[in-house]
Amino acid sequence: MKSSPHRHTSAYVDLDAIRNNINKFRNHIGEQAEIWGVVKANAYGHGAVRVSKAVSDLVGGFCVSNLDEAIELRNNLVTKPILVLSGIVPEAESIAIATSFNITLTAPSLYWLKLLVQQAVDCSTLKIHIAVDSGMGRIGVCDVHEANEMIELADKSGIEVEGIFTHFATADEADDTKFKSQQERFSALIEGLSHRPRYVHSTNTASALWHTSQVQDIERLGVSMYGLNPSGKVLDLPFEIEPALSLVSELTHVKKVPKGETLGYGATYETKEETWIGTIPIGYADGWIRQMQGFNVLVDGKFCEIVGRVSMDQMMIKLDQNHPLGTKVTLIGQDQENEITATDVADWRGTINYEVLCLLSDRIVRTYK
Numbered sequence: 001m002k003s004s005p006h007r008h009t010s011a012y013v014d015l016d017a018i019r020n021n022i023n024k025f026r027n028h029i030g031e032q033a034e035i036w037g038v039v040k041a042n043a044y045g046h047g048a049v050r051v052s053k054a055v056s057d058l059v060g061g062f063c064v065s066n067l068d069e070a071i072e073l074r075n076n077l078v079t080k081p082i083l084v085l086s087g088i089v090p091e092a093e094s095i096a097i098a099t100s101f102n103i104t105l106t107a108p109s110l111y112w113l114k115l116l117v118q119q120a121v122d123c124s125t126l127k128i129h130i131a132v133d134s135g136m137g138r139i140g141v142c143d144v145h146e147a148n149e150m151i152e153l154a155d156k157s158g159i160e161v162e163g164i165f166t167h168f169a170t171a172d173e174a175d176d177t178k179f180k181s182q183q184e185r186f187s188a189l190i191e192g193l194s195h196r197p198r199y200v201h202s203t204n205t206a207s208a209l210w211h212t213s214q215v216q217d218i219e220r221l222g223v224s225m226y227g228l229n230p231s232g233k234v235l236d237l238p239f240e241i242e243p244a245l246s247l248v249s250e251l252t253h254v255k256k257v258p259k260g261e262t263l264g265y266g267a268t269y270e271t272k273e274e275t276w277i278g279t280i281p282i283g284y285a286d287g288w289i290r291q292m293q294g295f296n297v298l299v300d301g302k303f304c305e306i307v308g309r310v311s312m313d314q315m316m317i318k319l320d321q322n323h324p325l326g327t328k329v330t331l332i333g334q335d336q337e338n339e340i341t342a343t344d345v346a347d348w349r350g351t352i353n354y355e356v357l358c359l360l361s362d363r364i365v366r367t368y369k
């Protein structure tokens with residue numbers, strides 16, 4: 001979608017806040033492990049290139065979800081190691097891209113590695129991290145023999161097994177039964193390896209915050225770098241972090257509506273009295289989805305209800321009084337005394353703060369502080 005800078009619906013991203021959050025995380029985990037910044041999905045909506053460049057000196061590398069995200073970073077002169085976390089089909093073209101851009105791939109099975117070495121392309125400078133499925137059920141090997149066969153095959157083919165990692169399914173929950181079982185399976189597998197790769201890693205934000213006992217060479221830091229609690233409001237953070245993104249729009253139309261008029265598609269809202277109604281240029285095509293009807297925004301520091309269905313490009317809010325066109329409307333962030341967080345939005349929608357930020361579409365301009 002086309003970025004629309006003339007519309008004044010903008011996501012303000014505070015790069016210093018992201019740096020501060022990484023530094024606080026560093027204090028929490030100590031000096032031992034490298035921190036790799038997870039900047040997949042356009043850095044959770046914050047802008048992968050800008051974020052990566054801003055934090056490059058604080059991290060050992062970056063994690064992305066696919067080759068194109070990695071290429072974008074390389075083309076913008078990000079030189080730190082980049083690991084593609086998701087599985088990809090090992091075609092010759094992908095392998096050639098990975099080796100020429102120095103992008104590390106995740107190897108999810110022996111079958112995958114066998115396919116890879118059969119491709120008509122030189123893979124002798126390729127680096128891989130083996131994924132271990134310790135109970136997430138997404139990608140990876142479950143069996144130490146399979147992992148060892150992968151190490152052997154990689155050795156024969158000149159591929160460097162630089163790392164091995166797993167991913168936890170419940171690190172953000174209070175009940176740690178499943179977490180412990182995953183941890184035990186991963187540790188057992190690591191102990192059975194014929195040779196320990198340079199990087200053994202398992203932690204996302206939540207496991208690093210609330211589970212300290214694992215040996216880590218890399219901490220894969222995602223959501224907390226952007227200032228959000230991975231558990232939403234379930235578990236308390238051991239230190240304060242600052243949300244880096246705020247979402248702001250403006251009033252483009254204000255009118256007094258008589259009692260008994262309906263607003264928006266489906267006529268789902270009816271005014272109970274004479275009401276000041278404002279219109280804002282943001283809608284579900286921006287990722288501000290229809291479920292937001294009934295939630296609030298902030299105008300002049302006061303909560304204002306979203307009334308009527310959110311349409312594709314615009315939505316209406318109930319105002320306490322007339323306001324001039326161009327008046328700032330805060331959808332995520334602080335305005336005077338009050339604040340709306342991505343987690344508040346997520347709770348309203350019955351989802352997680354990650355999803356709220358990732359859904360913000362490219363039409364919303366990112367502005368950097």
Ligand SMILES: *Cc1c(COP(=O)(O)O)cnc(C)c1O
Pocket residue numbers: 038040085167203204205206220221222223224230
């Ligand atoms: C997305 C992702 C992370 C980062 O998770 P956060 O909860 O945002 O810290 C880490 N590891 C893997 C494998 C991921 O897919």
